Amino acid sequence: MTTTTSGSFSAGPPAGAKIGPIAWARKHLFSDWFNSLLTLIIVSVLGFAGFRLITWAFIQAQWLLIPNNIGLLMSGTYPSNQYWRIWTLLGVVCTLAGLSWGIIARNLSRLFSPWVLGGIAVVSAFFVVFPATRPSSMILLPMVAIVAVMAWVGRLVGRKLAIAGQLISLLWFVSYFVALWLIGGGLGLRTISTNDWGGLVLTLFTAISGIALSFPLGMILALGRRSELPVVRWLATAYIELVRGVPLVALLFMGQVMIPLFLPEGARPDRVVRAIIALSLFSAAYLAENVRAGLQAVPRGQQEAAASLGLNTPLTLTLIVLPQALKIAIPAIVGQFISLFQDTTLLAIVGLAELLGMGRSVLANPAYLGRYAEMYLFLGIIYWVFCYAMSLGSRKLEQKLNTTH
Amino acid sequence: MVSHSDDTQKLSLKRVLRDERFWKIAFQVITALVVLLLIAFFIGNLNANLTRRGTAFGFNFMRNPAGFSIGESAIRYLPNDPYWKALLVGFSNTFTLVVAGIALTTVVGVAAGVASFSQNWLLYKLSRVYVGLVRNVPLLLQLFFWYFAVYSNLPRPENQISFVGIVYLNNRGVYIPWPATAQLALFGVGVVIVGAIAAFFLWQWHLKIRVATATGGKPQLYGLIGLGVLVAAIVVFGLNWRIPEEVEGGGVVGGLRLSREYVASLSALVFYTSAFVAEIVRAGIQSVSKGQWEAARSLGLPAPSVMRLVVFPQAMRVIIPPLNSEYMNLTKNSSLAFAVAFPEIYSIANTTFNQTGRPVEVFLVLMATYLVMCLIITLVMNQLNRAVQFKER
Numbered sequence: 001m002t003t004t005t006s007g008s009f010s011a012g013p014p015a016g017a018k019i020g021p022i023a024w025a026r027k028h029l030f031s032d033w034f035n036s037l038l039t040l041i042i043v044s045v046l047g048f049a050g051f052r053l054i055t056w057a058f059i060q061a062q063w064l065l066i067p068n069n070i071g072l073l074m075s076g077t078y079p080s081n082q083y084w085r086i087w088t089l090l091g092v093v094c095t096l097a098g099l100s101w102g103i104i105a106r107n108l109s110r111l112f113s114p115w116v117l118g119g120i121a122v123v124s125a126f127f128v129v130f131p132a133t134r135p136s137s138m139i140l141l142p143m144v145a146i147v148a149v150m151a152w153v154g155r156l157v158g159r160k161l162a163i164a165g166q167l168i169s170l171l172w173f174v175s176y177f178v179a180l181w182l183i184g185g186g187l188g189l190r191t192i193s194t195n196d197w198g199g200l201v202l203t204l205f206t207a208i209s210g211i212a213l214s215f216p217l218g219m220i221l222a223l224g225r226r227s228e229l230p231v232v233r234w235l236a237t238a239y240i241e242l243v244r245g246v247p248l249v250a251l252l253f254m255g256q257v258m259i260p261l262f263l264p265e266g267a268r269p270d271r272v273v274r275a276i277i278a279l280s281l282f283s284a285a286y287l288a289e290n291v292r293a294g295l296q297a298v299p300r301g302q303q304e305a306a307a308s309l310g311l312n313t314p315l316t317l318t319l320i321v322l323p324q325a326l327k328i329a330i331p332a333i334v335g336q337f338i339s340l341f342q343d344t345t346l347l348a349i350v351g352l353a354e355l356l357g358m359g360r361s362v363l364a365n366p367a368y369l370g371r372y373a374e375m376y377l378f379l380g381i382i383y384w385v386f387c388y389a390m391s392l393g394s395r396k397l398e399q400k401l402n403t404t405h
Numbered sequence: 406m407v408s409h410s411d412d413t414q415k416l417s418l419k420r421v422l423r424d425e426r427f428w429k430i431a432f433q434v435i436t437a438l439v440v441l442l443l444i445a446f447f448i449g450n451l452n453a454n455l456t457r458r459g460t461a462f463g464f465n466f467m468r469n470p471a472g473f474s475i476g477e478s479a480i481r482y483l484p485n486d487p488y489w490k491a492l493l494v495g496f497s498n499t500f501t502l503v504v505a506g507i508a509l510t511t512v513v514g515v516a517a518g519v520a521s522f523s524q525n526w527l528l529y530k531l532s533r534v535y536v537g538l539v540r541n542v543p544l545l546l547q548l549f550f551w552y553f554a555v556y557s558n559l560p561r562p563e564n565q566i567s568f569v570g571i572v573y574l575n576n577r578g579v580y581i582p583w584p585a586t587a588q589l590a591l592f593g594v595g596v597v598i599v600g601a602i603a604a605f606f607l608w609q610w611h612l613k614i615r616v617a618t619a620t621g622g623k624p625q626l627y628g629l630i631g632l633g634v635l636v637a638a639i640v641v642f643g644l645n646w647r648i649p650e651e652v653e654g655g656g657v658v659g660g661l662r663l664s665r666e667y668v669a670s671l672s673a674l675v676f677y678t679s680a681f682v683a684e685i686v687r688a689g690i691q692s693v694s695k696g697q698w699e700a701a702r703s704l705g706l707p708a709p710s711v712m713r714l715v716v717f718p719q720a721m722r723v724i725i726p727p728l729n730s731e732y733m734n735l736t737k738n739s740s741l742a743f744a745v746a747f748p749e750i751y752s753i754a755n756t757t758f759n760q761t762g763r764p765v766e767v768f769l770v771l772m773a774t775y776l777v778m779c780l781i782i783t784l785v786m787n788q789l790n791r792a793v794q795f796k797e798r
Contacts, residue, residue: 028526035525042527231433235440245776247737249744250751250768257764261454262447342543349545349744356546363553372553380542380550387541 056373065368066378067131072362073379076198076353082190085182086201087139091146092175092182096168098147102154103164111155112148120148176212179205194272198353200382206276206354207341213280214340215333218287223317225288226295236288243285248343252278252350275347283340290336294329295321327401334394338387345383355379451765458762466761467492473756475748477664488757495753496774502670502739502749503778507732509675514682514731519712521687532683539680545741547677552669552745563655573649573657579668580649583661593644600636604629670742670749678735682728689724690716721793729786733779740775750774 019027030036066073075086105111112120124144127137158164183201185191197205224236243251255278260268269277298321306316326333348357359375362368368375421427455461471491474484479497482490520532539547557576560566565575573580584590607629614622649660663671693716701715743752751771758767 028524031524038523038525039527042525042531046527046531229429229433229436231437235436242772244733245779246772247740247751247775249740250754250771250775253755254764254768257758258768261451261764264450265454265457338541345543345545346741356543356549360549370558372549373558376546376550376554380546383543383546384538384541388537391541 061374062371063131063374065362065371065374067134069362069368070136072199073355073358074199075201076358077196078192078198078201079196082192085185085189089179089182090143092178094143094146095150096171096175098150099154099157099171100168101147102151102156103158103168105151106155106158106164111151120144176208194270197272199358200355202272202347202352203341203344203354206272206279206344206347206352209276210279210283210340210344211337213276214283214287217280217284219291219322221284221288222291222295225292240285240288243282244289248279248282249346249349251282252346255281256350271350272352275350275352279340279343279347283336283343286339287333287336290329290332291325293332294325294327297328298324330398330401331394334390334397338390341386341390342383355382455765460762462765464766466763466766469761471757471760473760475753476746477667477748488761491753492750492757492770495748495750498747499739499749499751499774499778502667502674502742502747503736505671506674506678506735506739507782509671510678510682510731510735513675514679515686517679517683518686518690519717521683522690522712524708536680536683539677540684544673544677544738545744548670548673548741548745551672551676552665555672556665556669561655562657565651565655565657567651570651571648573651573660575655575657576665577662578665579663580657580660581663582646582648584644585647586645589644593640596636596639596643600632604632607632664747666742666745666747669745670739670747673741674735674738678731678738681731681734685724685727685731686720689720689722692723693719718793722790722795725786725790725793729783729790732782732786736778736782737775 029039071080071083075083078086102111124141127140127144154164154168161167181187181189183192183197183205184194221236221240224232225240227233227236252275255274256271259274259277263269302320302324303316306320311319344354345356347354348360351357353361356379359379363372363375452462467489468487470485471488472484473491475482475491475494477498478494479501480494482494517532517535520528521536523529523532556578559574559576562575562577565573567573571582584593607625611622611625611629614625647659647661649657652658697715697719698711701711706714739749740751742749743755746752754767754771758764761767
């Protein structure tokens with residue numbers, strides 16, 4: 001963390017030179033009277049706020065509403081004798097996550113570096129210590145073990161099998177339908193109506209479905225807007241600009257009302273499906289703009305070179321232009337995914353009990369009257385962890401794909 | 406002969422099929438047809454469904470009395486006013502929210518962005534933590550937090566909080582000083598705008614003289630100071646400010662009461678959008694080449710002047726386009742205020758739809774409203790963008 005003004009060549013202290021804490025403080029906190037004043041003000045304000053927060057969190061706050069309702073927050077009104085299906089799904093996801101981690105890290109000499117081991121230890125300790133997870137920690141701890149073991153397996157497989165990468169992508173793809181089957185039922189499992197889907201499970205399900213649907217649609221729209229065929233270009237532009245001009249909540253609400261109106265009589269898709277459609281249609285327009293920026297950054301010479309090699313337009317796009325454009329657009333695309341994930345909270349307004357909606361219905365219980373701060377802080381932490389993980393992942397991916405010299 | 410002509414026909418067909426131009430046209434025709442068919446299908450269904458419900462398309466319902474009351478309004482409104490007036494009230498509420506939001510977001514966001522270049526380690530960290538925390542938590546959640554956990558949790562009017570006796574906070578809202586009448590408030594804004602324009606030209610005149618002669622320009626400088634004093638005097642004394650006063654036993658009279666819903670929505674919007682603006686400002690400042698910093702410092706400029714005179718004007722070129730889309734996001738996100746029952750346009754549109762059962766017409770009105778607001782923002786920002794571009798000959 002440099003505090004120098006700009007640039008990547010910021011001159012740090014010469015190698016080997018060590019600054020003592022007092023000299024450091026003098027340089028970074030008390031360099032002149034203005035800085036000292038600023039430091040004092042910030043320290044006093046932060047100190048006061050921190051003190052208030054700590055006294056509130058440990059004395060006034062009643063955290064019991066979180067562990068008492070953790071089942072509702074995680075999976076809504078899902079019947080509790082069917083919880084094993086959610087746990088199985090978590091097991092599948094953990095297996096796949098471990099495998100992918102192992103395969104991605106197959107060329108590292110040490111899979112479990114001290115940092116990683118420390119991270120696993122912290123997560124496990126959290127599950128043991130944190131009261132809200134306590135009855136479930138007997139299942140959560142093995143999940144952590146599954147991830148670690150599968151990472152090891154994945155590394156072995158990844159070293160043996162050249163197509164392990166493609167294979168794991170395919171497995172992820174299949175796992176979506178497995179998840180749909182596990183949550184929704186059918187084919188031998190008891191059918192659970194979408195009215196009982198809720199909590200974090202519904203949030204993740206809608207977010208992942210939205211991402212999976214909006215990505216291809218956004219790419220098509222971006223290509224359409226960049227197309228040299230006028231009709232295609234106009235249509236794509238009109239769609240993108242119209243959708244970007246309307247707030248999502250309007251689209252979602254009207255989507256609940258208008259999608260049935262636009263379909264033949266009697267055809268009334270499920271309300272979760274309607275929400276996912278509205279979310280995807282909305283997100284695709286924004287995604288298209290991000291991809292378009294990436295497309296614009298690919299030099300024209302690439303396309304010309306591809307054409308002179310005799311590639312036709314679809315091949316040029318899929319083999320030459322899109323890979324480069326998407327690589328450039330990764331930060332923006334992941335940013336859009338993050339905001340799509342955050343936008344799933346709006347489903348609470350249209351009456352779907354996703355994580356925030358579930359939190360609100362818990363708060364509507366007179367037993368937990370006025371415990372807003374506790375609930376919203378807890379939910380905020382959950383959302384923060386997921387969004388932060390996504391942005392961290394995008395940064396890693398960016399570094400991995402960065403092939404410039 | 407017959408066989409020959411058959412041959413050429415075949416050839417030409419083959420040629421056509423191989424011709425890229427043919428495929429381009431064919432592809433467009435097919436796309437257009439598919440889209441048209443889809444639209445026809447949807448519109449057909451829509452018409453059938455609407456006729457069945459007995460609400461054929463049309464805007465005549467807008468003249469019917471709305472029949473619902475609206476909690477707060479910038480313009481006069483009575484429950485038996487027509488729907489169009491109710492929607493207008495909603496628009497005026499959205500407008501006040503958006504204008505205040507954009508003004509505050511600009512200030513907070515730029516401050517947070519510049520703070521991330523501070524020499525002060527604490528300030529730098531504070532700015533980074535703020536951005537990292539706020540950007541990763543959904544706006545709606547933050548809005549609920551502000552509304553339910555902050556503003557609804559304020560003390561009752563009996564033991565309200567006061568800031569130096571001119572701003573009061575209690576669980577009914579926030580009370581701030583305000584000019585006695587709306588006309589006076591408008592007059593005050595007018596005076597400030599005219600004063601700012603006059604000051605700008607005076608300053609240009611002053612600079613021109615300074616550049617030409619390296620001395621002088623004193624009268625203009627005095628004029629500038631005089632103008633500032635005059636405008637300040639008019640604003641402070643001329644507007645007949647109504648300052649909120651505490652009444653015996655709690656409560657407040659005078660001043661302007663900002664409802665809880667309004668303040669919570671404003672806080673959430675400003676706090677959330679500013680984090681994005683801060684990142685935009687930071688990226689913009691980072692895009693200014695290091696040589697500019699070094700050159701300015703080697704001229705002996707102090708750090709604040711380096712930022713104000715050299716770096717920031719150049720960063721503006723990079724900042725303005727994404728800032729435009731953040732302002733538009735704020736405008737669209739203002740619709741979330743509906744979730745805490747602030748009567749903005751979306752909330753009124755929703756009530757209108759529920760009462761009249763006309764989703765399509767209401768949706769069109771809503772879309773047009775947001776489109777117009779976004780267009781206005783874009784127009785202003787484009788003008789600004791043109792002003793800060795490199796002046797090239």
